[in-house]
Amino acid sequence: MLSIAHIHPIAVHFPIVFFLTLAGFDTVMLAMRVPISGRRCVSNISAVLAVLAGLAAVVTYTFGDMAYDAAVASGVAAARLETHETLGTITAICFAVWALIRGYVWWCGILLEGARKLAVVLIEIAGVLLITTTAYFGGQLVYELGVNVGRAVGG
Numbered sequence: 001m002l003s004i005a006h007i008h009p010i011a012v013h014f015p016i017v018f019f020l021t022l023a024g025f026d027t028v029m030l031a032m033r034v035p036i037s038g039r040r041c042v043s044n045i046s047a048v049l050a051v052l053a054g055l056a057a058v059v060t061y062t063f064g065d066m067a068y069d070a071a072v073a074s075g076v077a078a079a080r081l082e083t084h085e086t087l088g089t090i091t092a093i094c095f096a097v098w099a100l101i102r103g104y105v106w107w108c109g110i111l112l113e114g115a116r117k118l119a120v121v122l123i124e125i126a127g128v129l130l131i132t133t134t135a136y137f138g139g140q141l142v143y144e145l146g147v148n149v150g151r152a153v154g155g
Contacts (some may be wrong), residue, residue, distance in 0.1 A: 001146040003070070003148075004063070004067070004072035005066065005067040005071070005148040007066070007067075007072070007103040008060065008063040008064045008066070008067040008148075009045075009062045009067075009142070009148075010063070011056070011059055011060040011063050012055050012060050012135070012138065014052075014056035014060065015053050015054075015056040015057040015060050015091075015095060015131065016131055016135060017059055017093065018049055018052045018053035019049075019057075019124070019127055019128065020055055020128060020131075021049055022046065022053055022124060023121070023124035023125060023128045024049055024118075025045065025046060025049060026046055026120060026121050026124055027121050027124075027125075029042060029117075030045070030117055030118065030121045031122070035111075035112070035113060035117075036112050036117060036120065037105065037106075037110060037111045037112035037113065037117075038085065038109060038111070039109065043100075043106065045108075046102070047102050047103060047106035050098060050099050050102035050103070050131065051099045051102065051103050052125075053095050053098070053099060054096045054097075054099020054100070054111075055096075055099065056095075056124065057091060057092045057095035057096060058092055058095075058096050060088075061088055061089065061092035062115070064088050065083070065116065065126045065154060067148055068081055068085055070148055071141075071147045071148050074148070076147050080141070080145060081141065083137050084134065084141055085136045087130070087133060087134040087137055088134055088138070089131035090130065090134075091130050091131055091134045094127060094130060095127065095131075097125070098124075106149065112142075126149075136142070143146075
């Protein structure tokens with residue numbers, strides 16, 4: 001049976017992929033001078049990626065909180081988990097807020113051109129740095145401390 005603590009490392013890939021794809025997509029659209037607002041296909045893709053990244057981040061945060069509890073219950077010192085947990089919380093909040101903003105912008109048909117479009121791409125690049133940092137500290141917990149990882153059996 002799959003442990004509740006193992007759902008977080010499965011789910012964590014979704015906000016990473018959605019947000020990295022979003023940032024890359026919008027950066028290419030900026031370079032090509034293609035609008036990412038309105039009801040065009042490109043703007044629909046961009047808005048959907050932003051909303052999916054936000055939803056996936058909230059789901060991942062929820063399971064991360066459960067994995068945190070499982071790690072502490074198994075004897076891992078809470079202090080060892082705090083950096084990743086704090087960054088995960090910040091990431092989930094930022095991505096959820098970004099999803100709401102991008103959904104609202106799409107819904108209202110607000111134009112994202114010129115300086116606004118550049119600001120969108122810069123915010124998304126900051127989001128890429130945030131999620132990369134969060135993932136780094138999560139990887140440290142698994143690969144260096146073995147948090148919520150079973151031991152291999154056999155020789």
